[in-house]
Amino acid sequence: MLLAVDIGNTNITAGLFLEDELITTWRMASNRSDTWDEYGLRLIQLLERDGHTAADITCAAMASVVPPLNPVISRAVQQYLKVQLRELTSDLRSLPAIRYDNPSALGTDRLVNAVAGWEIYGRPQGRPVIVVDFGTATKLECVSAEGEYLGGVIAPGMRTAAEALTRRTALLQRVEIQRPKTVIGRNVVASMQSGILFGFAGLADGLVRRLTREIAPEGPEPIVVATGGLAAMVAAESRTIQMVDPYLTLQGIRLMYEMNWPDGAGEA
Protein backbone atom coordinates (compact mmCIF):
# COMPACT_ATOMS: atom_id res chain seq x y z
CA MET A 1 0.00 0.00 0.00
CA LEU A 2 1.11 3.56 -0.70
CA LEU A 3 1.08 6.16 2.06
CA ALA A 4 0.49 9.62 0.55
CA VAL A 5 1.28 12.63 2.76
CA ASP A 6 0.22 16.20 1.99
CA ILE A 7 1.99 18.66 4.30
CA GLY A 8 0.10 21.94 4.26
CA ASN A 9 0.49 25.11 6.31
CA THR A 10 -2.39 24.21 8.62
CA ASN A 11 -2.82 20.44 8.35
CA ILE A 12 -0.97 17.31 7.37
CA THR A 13 -3.33 15.05 5.44
CA ALA A 14 -2.30 11.43 4.96
CA GLY A 15 -4.03 8.68 3.03
CA LEU A 16 -3.56 5.01 2.24
CA PHE A 17 -3.95 3.75 -1.30
CA LEU A 18 -4.64 0.17 -2.30
CA GLU A 19 -3.80 0.40 -6.01
CA ASP A 20 -5.66 3.56 -7.07
CA GLU A 21 -8.29 3.36 -4.36
CA LEU A 22 -8.03 5.68 -1.37
CA ILE A 23 -9.05 3.46 1.55
CA THR A 24 -8.48 5.70 4.55
CA THR A 25 -7.42 9.27 5.37
CA TRP A 26 -6.17 11.07 8.48
CA ARG A 27 -5.58 14.68 9.34
CA MET A 28 -3.08 16.08 11.84
CA ALA A 29 -2.11 19.65 12.75
CA SER A 30 1.06 20.94 11.02
CA ASN A 31 2.92 21.54 14.22
CA ARG A 32 6.44 22.67 13.44
CA SER A 33 7.74 21.91 16.92
CA ASP A 34 6.67 18.24 17.12
CA THR A 35 9.35 15.57 16.74
CA TRP A 36 9.66 12.51 14.48
CA ASP A 37 8.86 10.28 17.44
CA GLU A 38 5.59 12.12 18.03
CA TYR A 39 4.58 12.05 14.36
CA GLY A 40 5.77 8.44 13.98
CA LEU A 41 3.70 7.30 16.95
CA ARG A 42 0.65 9.15 15.66
CA LEU A 43 0.96 7.56 12.24
CA ILE A 44 1.38 4.04 13.53
CA GLN A 45 -1.50 4.39 15.99
CA LEU A 46 -3.84 5.73 13.32
CA LEU A 47 -2.76 2.95 11.01
CA GLU A 48 -3.37 0.24 13.60
CA ARG A 49 -6.65 1.74 14.67
CA ASP A 50 -7.85 1.33 11.08
CA GLY A 51 -6.78 -2.33 11.06
CA HIS A 52 -3.46 -2.04 9.22
CA THR A 53 0.14 -2.59 10.26
CA ALA A 54 3.39 -0.90 9.34
CA ALA A 55 4.23 -3.95 7.23
CA ASP A 56 1.27 -3.17 4.90
CA ILE A 57 2.98 0.03 3.78
CA THR A 58 5.24 -0.67 0.85
CA CYS A 59 5.97 2.85 -0.30
CA ALA A 60 5.37 6.47 0.70
CA ALA A 61 5.38 9.89 -0.99
CA MET A 62 4.82 13.44 0.17
CA ALA A 63 4.14 16.89 -1.21
CA SER A 64 5.01 19.68 1.20
CA VAL A 65 4.79 23.44 1.43
CA VAL A 66 6.39 23.52 4.89
CA PRO A 67 10.08 22.71 4.29
CA PRO A 68 11.07 22.52 7.99
CA LEU A 69 8.66 19.61 8.48
CA ASN A 70 10.07 17.53 5.61
CA PRO A 71 13.00 15.94 7.48
CA VAL A 72 10.84 15.38 10.57
CA ILE A 73 8.09 13.52 8.70
CA SER A 74 10.63 11.64 6.58
CA ARG A 75 12.38 10.37 9.68
CA ALA A 76 9.06 9.44 11.31
CA VAL A 77 8.05 7.37 8.29
CA GLN A 78 11.48 5.78 7.98
CA GLN A 79 11.72 4.80 11.65
CA TYR A 80 8.15 3.76 12.34
CA LEU A 81 6.88 2.48 8.98
CA LYS A 82 10.23 1.31 7.63
CA VAL A 83 9.81 2.81 4.19
CA GLN A 84 11.50 5.68 2.46
CA LEU A 85 9.29 8.75 2.12
CA ARG A 86 9.78 10.11 -1.41
CA GLU A 87 9.62 13.87 -1.56
CA LEU A 88 7.86 15.10 -4.68
CA THR A 89 9.32 18.19 -6.32
CA SER A 90 8.46 20.10 -9.45
CA ASP A 91 11.68 18.84 -11.08
CA LEU A 92 10.28 15.29 -11.23
CA ARG A 93 8.19 13.84 -14.05
CA SER A 94 4.62 15.23 -13.86
CA LEU A 95 2.59 16.85 -16.67
CA PRO A 96 3.68 16.81 -20.33
CA ALA A 97 4.63 20.51 -20.11
CA ILE A 98 4.89 23.13 -17.35
CA ARG A 99 4.26 26.66 -18.60
CA TYR A 100 5.57 28.53 -15.59
CA ASP A 101 8.31 31.19 -15.56
CA ASN A 102 10.44 29.03 -13.29
CA PRO A 103 8.99 25.52 -13.06
CA SER A 104 11.07 24.73 -9.95
CA ALA A 105 9.28 27.57 -8.14
CA LEU A 106 5.85 26.01 -8.65
CA GLY A 107 4.68 24.67 -5.28
CA THR A 108 4.39 20.89 -5.18
CA ASP A 109 0.91 21.16 -3.66
CA ARG A 110 -0.20 23.07 -6.75
CA LEU A 111 1.55 20.72 -9.13
CA VAL A 112 0.01 17.55 -7.66
CA ASN A 113 -3.47 19.15 -7.82
CA ALA A 114 -2.87 19.93 -11.50
CA VAL A 115 -1.63 16.38 -12.15
CA ALA A 116 -4.68 14.82 -10.50
CA GLY A 117 -7.12 17.24 -12.15
CA TRP A 118 -5.79 16.40 -15.57
CA GLU A 119 -5.27 12.64 -15.14
CA ILE A 120 -8.62 12.00 -13.44
CA TYR A 121 -10.91 14.61 -15.08
CA GLY A 122 -9.36 16.50 -17.99
CA ARG A 123 -7.55 13.76 -19.90
CA PRO A 124 -10.37 11.16 -20.01
CA GLN A 125 -12.78 13.80 -21.37
CA GLY A 126 -10.31 15.64 -23.58
CA ARG A 127 -11.10 18.96 -21.89
CA PRO A 128 -9.06 21.56 -20.03
CA VAL A 129 -9.42 21.52 -16.27
CA ILE A 130 -9.39 24.13 -13.51
CA VAL A 131 -8.72 22.84 -9.99
CA VAL A 132 -9.80 25.04 -7.06
CA ASP A 133 -8.27 24.12 -3.70
CA PHE A 134 -9.95 25.74 -0.67
CA GLY A 135 -7.12 25.43 1.87
CA THR A 136 -4.93 27.79 3.90
CA ALA A 137 -4.78 29.66 0.60
CA THR A 138 -7.36 29.39 -2.18
CA LYS A 139 -5.39 28.06 -5.15
CA LEU A 140 -6.55 27.67 -8.74
CA GLU A 141 -4.60 25.65 -11.31
CA CYS A 142 -5.25 25.48 -15.06
CA VAL A 143 -4.29 22.53 -17.28
CA SER A 144 -4.99 22.35 -21.01
CA ALA A 145 -6.75 19.39 -22.61
CA GLU A 146 -3.30 18.23 -23.76
CA GLY A 147 -1.95 18.26 -20.21
CA GLU A 148 0.10 21.45 -20.26
CA TYR A 149 0.16 23.26 -16.94
CA LEU A 150 -0.85 26.80 -17.96
CA GLY A 151 -0.60 28.75 -14.72
CA GLY A 152 -2.88 29.63 -11.84
CA VAL A 153 -3.96 32.01 -9.12
CA ILE A 154 -3.36 32.22 -5.34
CA ALA A 155 -5.97 34.00 -3.22
CA PRO A 156 -6.40 34.16 0.57
CA GLY A 157 -7.96 31.12 2.24
CA MET A 158 -11.45 31.27 3.75
CA ARG A 159 -10.55 30.32 7.28
CA THR A 160 -7.28 32.23 7.24
CA ALA A 161 -8.99 35.42 6.09
CA ALA A 162 -11.88 35.01 8.54
CA GLU A 163 -9.51 34.54 11.47
CA ALA A 164 -7.35 37.47 10.42
CA LEU A 165 -10.46 39.65 10.33
CA THR A 166 -11.42 38.56 13.84
CA ARG A 167 -7.96 39.36 15.19
CA ARG A 168 -7.79 42.78 13.57
CA THR A 169 -11.16 44.24 14.54
CA ALA A 170 -12.50 45.32 17.88
CA LEU A 171 -16.13 44.23 17.67
CA LEU A 172 -16.15 41.13 15.53
CA GLN A 173 -16.12 37.66 17.00
CA ARG A 174 -14.88 34.27 15.80
CA VAL A 175 -17.50 32.45 13.80
CA GLU A 176 -18.07 28.95 12.59
CA ILE A 177 -18.14 28.79 8.79
CA GLN A 178 -21.65 27.69 7.86
CA ARG A 179 -24.45 28.75 5.56
CA PRO A 180 -26.64 31.54 6.94
CA LYS A 181 -30.35 31.63 6.06
CA THR A 182 -30.12 34.84 4.05
CA VAL A 183 -27.35 36.79 2.36
CA ILE A 184 -28.28 40.01 4.21
CA GLY A 185 -27.46 39.22 7.84
CA ARG A 186 -29.29 40.79 10.79
CA ASN A 187 -26.58 40.03 13.32
CA VAL A 188 -22.79 40.10 13.26
CA VAL A 189 -22.33 36.32 13.19
CA ALA A 190 -24.76 35.78 10.29
CA SER A 191 -23.22 38.73 8.41
CA MET A 192 -19.73 37.26 8.73
CA GLN A 193 -20.90 33.78 7.73
CA SER A 194 -22.48 35.32 4.67
CA GLY A 195 -19.34 37.28 3.80
CA ILE A 196 -17.10 34.23 4.11
CA LEU A 197 -19.24 31.56 2.46
CA PHE A 198 -21.03 33.54 -0.28
CA GLY A 199 -18.05 35.87 -0.63
CA PHE A 200 -15.56 33.08 -1.31
CA ALA A 201 -18.01 31.27 -3.60
CA GLY A 202 -18.14 34.55 -5.56
CA LEU A 203 -14.36 34.93 -5.43
CA ALA A 204 -13.87 31.43 -6.83
CA ASP A 205 -16.59 31.86 -9.49
CA GLY A 206 -15.17 35.19 -10.63
CA LEU A 207 -11.64 33.81 -10.90
CA VAL A 208 -12.84 30.66 -12.73
CA ARG A 209 -14.78 32.79 -15.25
CA ARG A 210 -11.81 35.07 -15.86
CA LEU A 211 -9.43 32.10 -16.23
CA THR A 212 -11.86 30.36 -18.60
CA ARG A 213 -11.90 33.45 -20.84
CA GLU A 214 -8.11 33.46 -20.88
CA ILE A 215 -7.35 29.74 -21.33
CA ALA A 216 -10.30 28.56 -23.41
CA PRO A 217 -11.85 31.57 -25.18
CA GLU A 218 -13.33 29.33 -27.87
CA GLY A 219 -13.99 26.21 -25.81
CA PRO A 220 -14.17 23.38 -25.01
CA GLU A 221 -15.28 24.58 -21.57
CA PRO A 222 -12.94 23.52 -18.77
CA ILE A 223 -14.04 21.01 -16.14
CA VAL A 224 -13.96 22.73 -12.74
CA VAL A 225 -13.04 20.52 -9.78
CA ALA A 226 -12.93 21.73 -6.17
CA THR A 227 -10.90 20.18 -3.39
CA GLY A 228 -9.98 20.95 0.23
CA GLY A 229 -11.91 20.69 3.48
CA LEU A 230 -14.44 23.43 2.68
CA ALA A 231 -14.91 22.47 -0.97
CA ALA A 232 -18.32 20.80 -0.64
CA MET A 233 -19.77 23.72 1.29
CA VAL A 234 -18.56 26.33 -1.20
CA ALA A 235 -19.47 24.20 -4.22
CA ALA A 236 -23.10 24.19 -3.10
CA GLU A 237 -23.13 28.01 -3.45
CA SER A 238 -20.91 28.27 -6.50
CA ARG A 239 -22.14 28.49 -10.08
CA THR A 240 -18.95 27.27 -11.75
CA ILE A 241 -17.75 24.28 -9.68
CA GLN A 242 -18.84 21.04 -11.32
CA MET A 243 -17.18 18.37 -9.16
CA VAL A 244 -15.98 18.04 -5.59
CA ASP A 245 -13.10 15.70 -4.84
CA PRO A 246 -11.96 16.38 -1.27
CA TYR A 247 -8.80 14.25 -1.58
CA LEU A 248 -7.64 15.30 -5.03
CA THR A 249 -4.25 16.33 -3.59
CA LEU A 250 -3.63 12.82 -2.24
CA GLN A 251 -4.62 11.39 -5.64
CA GLY A 252 -2.11 13.73 -7.26
CA ILE A 253 0.63 12.53 -4.89
CA ARG A 254 -0.18 8.91 -5.80
CA LEU A 255 -0.20 9.67 -9.54
CA MET A 256 3.06 11.58 -9.44
CA TYR A 257 4.68 8.86 -7.36
CA GLU A 258 3.61 6.22 -9.90
CA MET A 259 4.98 8.31 -12.76
CA ASN A 260 8.39 8.59 -11.12
CA TRP A 261 8.76 5.27 -9.33
CA PRO A 262 6.79 2.88 -11.54
CA ASP A 263 8.07 -0.16 -9.66
CA GLY A 264 7.38 1.53 -6.34
CA ALA A 265 5.02 -1.10 -5.03
CA GLY A 266 8.00 -3.43 -4.81
CA GLU A 267 10.14 -1.00 -2.77
CA ALA A 268 11.18 -2.44 0.55
Add this chain to the structure above:
Amino acid sequence: MLLAVDVGNTFMVAGVFEGQELLAEWTVTTDPNRTLDEYGMLFHQLMVRAGFSPGEVRAAAIASSVPPLIPTLEWMCQKYFNLKPLVVGPGVRTGMMIRYDNPREVGADRIVGAVAAFEKYGGPLIVVDFGTAIILDAISARGEYLGGVIAPGIVVAADALFQFAAKLPRVELVRPRSTLARNTVHAMQSGIIFGFASLVDDLVARMARELDPQGKGCKVVATGEQAELLIGECESIQHYDPFLTLTGLRIIYERHQAHARGGR
Protein backbone atom coordinates in the same frame (compact mmCIF):
# COMPACT_ATOMS: atom_id res chain seq x y z
CA MET B 1 -17.52 74.67 12.23
CA LEU B 2 -18.32 71.02 12.91
CA LEU B 3 -15.58 68.49 13.57
CA ALA B 4 -16.59 64.99 12.46
CA VAL B 5 -14.49 61.97 13.47
CA ASP B 6 -14.96 58.45 12.08
CA VAL B 7 -12.89 55.95 14.06
CA GLY B 8 -12.21 52.79 12.07
CA ASN B 9 -10.28 49.74 13.17
CA THR B 10 -7.14 50.82 11.34
CA PHE B 11 -7.57 54.52 10.52
CA MET B 12 -9.38 57.48 11.97
CA VAL B 13 -10.76 60.01 9.48
CA ALA B 14 -11.56 63.50 10.70
CA GLY B 15 -13.13 66.34 8.76
CA VAL B 16 -14.34 69.89 9.34
CA PHE B 17 -17.60 71.16 7.91
CA GLU B 18 -18.87 74.69 7.46
CA GLY B 19 -22.56 74.18 6.83
CA GLN B 20 -22.77 71.35 4.31
CA GLU B 21 -19.32 71.88 2.91
CA LEU B 22 -16.45 69.62 3.88
CA LEU B 23 -13.53 72.07 4.14
CA ALA B 24 -10.73 69.65 4.96
CA GLU B 25 -10.16 66.08 6.06
CA TRP B 26 -7.29 64.15 7.64
CA THR B 27 -6.45 60.51 8.20
CA VAL B 28 -4.54 59.39 11.29
CA THR B 29 -3.76 55.97 12.79
CA THR B 30 -6.22 54.37 15.16
CA ASP B 31 -4.26 53.50 18.27
CA PRO B 32 -6.20 52.80 21.49
CA ASN B 33 -3.00 53.43 23.47
CA ARG B 34 -2.72 57.04 22.37
CA THR B 35 -3.83 59.53 24.98
CA LEU B 36 -6.30 62.38 24.74
CA ASP B 37 -3.40 64.84 24.79
CA GLU B 38 -1.70 63.10 21.88
CA TYR B 39 -4.87 63.07 19.80
CA GLY B 40 -5.69 66.63 20.92
CA MET B 41 -2.33 67.99 19.81
CA LEU B 42 -2.49 66.00 16.57
CA PHE B 43 -5.87 67.42 15.53
CA HIS B 44 -4.93 70.88 16.80
CA GLN B 45 -1.75 70.97 14.72
CA LEU B 46 -3.35 69.49 11.61
CA MET B 47 -6.04 72.18 11.76
CA VAL B 48 -3.60 75.02 12.29
CA ARG B 49 -1.43 73.85 9.40
CA ALA B 50 -4.50 73.71 7.15
CA GLY B 51 -5.28 77.31 8.07
CA PHE B 52 -8.08 76.82 10.59
CA SER B 53 -8.26 78.05 14.09
CA PRO B 54 -9.30 75.30 16.51
CA GLY B 55 -11.42 77.96 18.22
CA GLU B 56 -13.72 77.93 15.20
CA VAL B 57 -14.84 74.39 16.06
CA ARG B 58 -18.23 74.79 17.74
CA ALA B 59 -19.45 71.21 17.65
CA ALA B 60 -18.19 67.68 17.14
CA ALA B 61 -19.72 64.34 16.15
CA ILE B 62 -17.99 60.97 16.56
CA ALA B 63 -18.68 57.44 15.34
CA SER B 64 -16.33 54.74 16.56
CA SER B 65 -15.80 51.07 15.74
CA VAL B 66 -13.25 50.98 18.56
CA PRO B 67 -15.10 51.47 21.87
CA PRO B 68 -12.04 52.15 24.08
CA LEU B 69 -11.28 55.28 22.06
CA ILE B 70 -14.68 56.89 22.69
CA PRO B 71 -13.84 58.30 26.16
CA THR B 72 -10.41 59.39 24.92
CA LEU B 73 -11.99 61.42 22.13
CA GLU B 74 -14.74 62.78 24.39
CA TRP B 75 -12.14 64.10 26.82
CA MET B 76 -10.07 65.41 23.94
CA CYS B 77 -13.06 67.44 22.71
CA GLN B 78 -13.64 68.84 26.19
CA LYS B 79 -10.04 69.81 26.78
CA TYR B 80 -8.90 70.95 23.31
CA PHE B 81 -12.12 72.26 21.75
CA ASN B 82 -14.09 73.07 24.85
CA LEU B 83 -17.22 71.20 23.77
CA LYS B 84 -19.14 68.01 24.39
CA PRO B 85 -19.26 65.87 21.23
CA LEU B 86 -22.26 63.96 19.92
CA VAL B 87 -21.24 60.29 20.02
CA VAL B 88 -23.35 58.30 17.58
CA GLY B 89 -24.45 55.09 19.25
CA PRO B 90 -27.45 53.49 20.91
CA GLY B 91 -29.99 56.13 21.91
CA VAL B 92 -28.91 58.78 19.41
CA ARG B 93 -31.59 59.58 16.81
CA THR B 94 -30.24 58.96 13.37
CA GLY B 95 -33.57 59.10 11.53
CA MET B 96 -33.04 55.57 10.26
CA MET B 97 -35.15 52.58 11.29
CA ILE B 98 -32.81 49.72 12.22
CA ARG B 99 -34.07 46.23 11.34
CA TYR B 100 -31.39 44.27 13.16
CA ASP B 101 -31.77 41.48 15.74
CA ASN B 102 -30.08 43.67 18.31
CA PRO B 103 -29.82 47.26 17.04
CA ARG B 104 -27.06 47.97 19.60
CA GLU B 105 -24.87 45.45 17.83
CA VAL B 106 -24.64 47.42 14.54
CA GLY B 107 -21.46 49.46 14.32
CA ALA B 108 -22.19 53.20 14.50
CA ASP B 109 -20.08 53.79 11.37
CA ARG B 110 -22.37 51.47 9.40
CA ILE B 111 -25.49 53.41 10.33
CA VAL B 112 -23.78 56.73 9.73
CA GLY B 113 -22.69 55.69 6.24
CA ALA B 114 -26.15 54.30 5.50
CA VAL B 115 -27.81 57.58 6.56
CA ALA B 116 -25.59 59.62 4.25
CA ALA B 117 -25.93 57.24 1.31
CA PHE B 118 -29.74 57.10 1.58
CA GLU B 119 -29.96 60.88 1.82
CA LYS B 120 -27.75 61.35 -1.24
CA TYR B 121 -28.77 58.47 -3.50
CA GLY B 122 -32.11 57.10 -2.22
CA GLY B 123 -33.06 53.43 -1.87
CA PRO B 124 -33.01 50.54 -2.37
CA LEU B 125 -29.31 50.85 -1.89
CA ILE B 126 -26.20 48.85 -1.08
CA VAL B 127 -23.25 50.59 0.58
CA VAL B 128 -19.87 48.86 0.24
CA ASP B 129 -17.31 50.04 2.78
CA PHE B 130 -13.77 48.90 1.93
CA GLY B 131 -11.84 48.99 5.19
CA THR B 132 -10.22 46.50 7.56
CA ALA B 133 -13.37 44.52 6.77
CA ILE B 134 -15.41 44.83 3.59
CA ILE B 135 -18.86 45.69 4.92
CA LEU B 136 -21.89 45.69 2.64
CA ASP B 137 -25.07 47.23 4.03
CA ALA B 138 -28.59 47.02 2.63
CA ILE B 139 -31.04 49.94 2.87
CA SER B 140 -34.63 49.51 1.71
CA ALA B 141 -36.54 51.82 -0.63
CA ARG B 142 -38.17 53.32 2.49
CA GLY B 143 -34.82 53.99 4.11
CA GLU B 144 -34.76 51.17 6.65
CA TYR B 145 -31.40 49.67 7.55
CA LEU B 146 -31.81 45.94 6.85
CA GLY B 147 -28.45 44.51 7.87
CA GLY B 148 -25.59 43.36 5.74
CA VAL B 149 -22.57 41.25 5.05
CA ILE B 150 -19.09 41.35 6.59
CA ALA B 151 -16.17 39.94 4.61
CA PRO B 152 -12.44 40.19 5.28
CA GLY B 153 -10.79 43.35 3.93
CA ILE B 154 -8.29 43.08 1.10
CA VAL B 155 -5.26 44.15 3.11
CA VAL B 156 -6.15 41.95 6.11
CA ALA B 157 -6.72 38.92 3.91
CA ALA B 158 -3.53 39.52 1.92
CA ASP B 159 -1.48 39.90 5.12
CA ALA B 160 -2.93 36.65 6.44
CA LEU B 161 -1.98 34.93 3.22
CA PHE B 162 1.62 36.13 3.43
CA GLN B 163 1.90 35.26 7.10
CA PHE B 164 0.34 31.82 7.07
CA ALA B 165 1.79 30.42 3.92
CA ALA B 166 5.43 29.74 4.73
CA LYS B 167 6.62 29.75 1.13
CA LEU B 168 4.74 32.80 -0.15
CA PRO B 169 6.38 36.21 -0.49
CA ARG B 170 4.82 39.56 0.40
CA VAL B 171 3.61 41.29 -2.74
CA GLU B 172 2.56 44.77 -3.69
CA LEU B 173 -1.20 45.02 -4.21
CA VAL B 174 -1.38 46.09 -7.84
CA ARG B 175 -3.47 44.90 -10.77
CA PRO B 176 -1.60 42.31 -12.83
CA ARG B 177 -1.89 42.11 -16.65
CA SER B 178 -3.83 38.85 -16.73
CA THR B 179 -5.70 36.58 -14.32
CA LEU B 180 -3.67 33.52 -15.31
CA ALA B 181 -0.27 33.77 -13.65
CA ARG B 182 3.03 32.04 -14.32
CA ASN B 183 4.87 33.16 -11.22
CA THR B 184 3.98 33.36 -7.54
CA VAL B 185 3.92 37.15 -7.20
CA HIS B 186 1.62 37.53 -10.19
CA ALA B 187 -0.57 34.62 -8.95
CA MET B 188 -1.10 36.36 -5.60
CA GLN B 189 -1.78 39.78 -7.14
CA SER B 190 -4.37 38.14 -9.37
CA GLY B 191 -5.96 36.25 -6.49
CA ILE B 192 -6.18 39.33 -4.31
CA ILE B 193 -7.23 41.98 -6.85
CA PHE B 194 -9.43 39.95 -9.22
CA GLY B 195 -10.53 37.57 -6.47
CA PHE B 196 -11.77 40.31 -4.17
CA ALA B 197 -13.37 42.28 -7.00
CA SER B 198 -15.36 39.12 -7.78
CA LEU B 199 -16.15 38.59 -4.10
CA VAL B 200 -17.65 42.08 -3.90
CA ASP B 201 -19.54 41.88 -7.21
CA ASP B 202 -21.01 38.52 -6.29
CA LEU B 203 -22.08 39.62 -2.80
CA VAL B 204 -23.70 42.76 -4.27
CA ALA B 205 -25.59 40.63 -6.80
CA ARG B 206 -26.78 38.18 -4.13
CA MET B 207 -27.85 41.00 -1.81
CA ALA B 208 -29.64 42.79 -4.63
CA ARG B 209 -31.72 39.68 -5.30
CA GLU B 210 -32.97 39.79 -1.69
CA LEU B 211 -33.26 43.56 -1.43
CA ASP B 212 -34.81 44.23 -4.82
CA PRO B 213 -36.33 40.93 -6.00
CA GLN B 214 -38.11 42.53 -8.95
CA GLY B 215 -34.86 44.06 -10.16
CA LYS B 216 -36.25 47.59 -10.34
CA GLY B 217 -32.81 49.03 -9.81
CA CYS B 218 -30.67 49.08 -6.74
CA LYS B 219 -28.02 51.75 -6.22
CA VAL B 220 -24.52 50.69 -5.21
CA VAL B 221 -22.17 53.15 -3.48
CA ALA B 222 -18.59 52.45 -2.40
CA THR B 223 -16.59 54.17 0.31
CA GLY B 224 -13.64 53.38 2.59
CA GLU B 225 -9.90 53.86 2.63
CA GLN B 226 -9.18 50.75 0.55
CA ALA B 227 -11.87 51.33 -2.10
CA GLU B 228 -9.47 52.69 -4.67
CA LEU B 229 -7.60 49.37 -4.81
CA LEU B 230 -10.68 47.64 -6.17
CA ILE B 231 -13.33 49.92 -7.60
CA GLY B 232 -11.71 49.89 -11.03
CA GLU B 233 -12.19 46.11 -11.13
CA CYS B 234 -15.66 45.91 -9.58
CA GLU B 235 -18.44 45.98 -12.13
CA SER B 236 -21.24 46.44 -9.61
CA ILE B 237 -20.19 49.79 -8.11
CA GLN B 238 -21.99 52.87 -9.47
CA HIS B 239 -20.72 55.67 -7.20
CA TYR B 240 -17.59 56.21 -5.16
CA ASP B 241 -17.96 58.53 -2.21
CA PRO B 242 -14.85 58.56 0.00
CA PHE B 243 -16.35 60.80 2.69
CA LEU B 244 -19.68 59.08 3.18
CA THR B 245 -19.22 58.55 6.92
CA LEU B 246 -18.16 62.15 7.53
CA THR B 247 -21.20 63.35 5.59
CA GLY B 248 -23.39 61.01 7.65
CA LEU B 249 -21.98 62.43 10.87
CA ARG B 250 -22.85 65.93 9.68
CA ILE B 251 -26.40 64.89 8.76
CA ILE B 252 -26.98 63.12 12.07
CA TYR B 253 -25.58 66.09 13.96
CA GLU B 254 -27.98 68.43 12.10
CA ARG B 255 -30.94 66.14 12.82
CA HIS B 256 -29.96 65.98 16.45
CA GLN B 257 -29.75 69.78 16.65
CA ALA B 258 -33.11 70.25 14.90
CA HIS B 259 -34.70 67.78 17.28
CA ALA B 260 -33.14 69.42 20.35
CA ARG B 261 -34.39 72.82 19.19
CA GLY B 262 -37.81 71.55 18.14
CA GLY B 263 -38.55 69.36 21.14
CA ARG B 264 -38.29 69.83 24.87
